[in-house]
Amino acid sequence: MGTGVLIAVSWFIAFGLKHVPATWALGLLGVIPILMGLRLAVVGESEDADEVSSRLRPQTSLSLNVALITIATCGADHIGVYVPLFAQLSGGRLAVVLLTFGVMLTVFCGLGAQLGRRPLVVKLLERWGRWLMAAVYIGIGVVILVESGALAHWFA
Numbered sequence: 001m002g003t004g005v006l007i008a009v010s011w012f013i014a015f016g017l018k019h020v021p022a023t024w025a026l027g028l029l030g031v032i033p034i035l036m037g038l039r040l041a042v043v044g045e046s047e048d049a050d051e052v053s054s055r056l057r058p059q060t061s062l063s064l065n066v067a068l069i070t071i072a073t074c075g076a077d078h079i080g081v082y083v084p085l086f087a088q089l090s091g092g093r094l095a096v097v098l099l100t101f102g103v104m105l106t107v108f109c110g111l112g113a114q115l116g117r118r119p120l121v122v123k124l125l126e127r128w129g130r131w132l133m134a135a136v137y138i139g140i141g142v143v144i145l146v147e148s149g150a151l152a153h154w155f156a
Contacts, residue, residue: 003078003105007098010082017087027148029084030141036080037137044130081137084144 020026089097115121125132145151 006078014086024153027150030144034141037134041134
């Protein structure tokens with residue numbers, strides 16, 4: 001539910017940005033995930049989930065609590081990645097990405113639940129997860145810069 005809200009907000013922002021005339025200019029938004037990846041690699045993760053969950057009321061439903069924690073702790077990251085991606089996609093491609101995202105999110109949640117029970121995987125992710133996520137953010141940013149033509153525009 002929280003991820004759905006973040007996707008919807010990102011889509012609305014990206015929809016507004018589609019009125020920017022130059023596609024390459026939208027591609028400059030790819031710098032955002034690159035900066036997020038660099039920050040993650042240099043500074044590391046913040047531990048906001050514990051603080052947010054301590055402020056939630058116990059009578060609130062579990063689903064709502066999970067959604068609120070997702071929005072509070074991951075909101076900026078998700079929006080920073082989704083807006084540049086969504087701003088580059090047309091209607092048909094966006095629909096395919098959203099459908100694929102929904103299916104893969106379901107698969108990865110199930111896979112994550114299974115892998116999270118394996119001590120070796122937990123140990124590896126605790127050690128290398130930060131670096132893996134930083135690489136993913138930077139990779140997404142680079143793809144956005146390249147596919148939008150922003151790099152070609154500036155270095156041609």
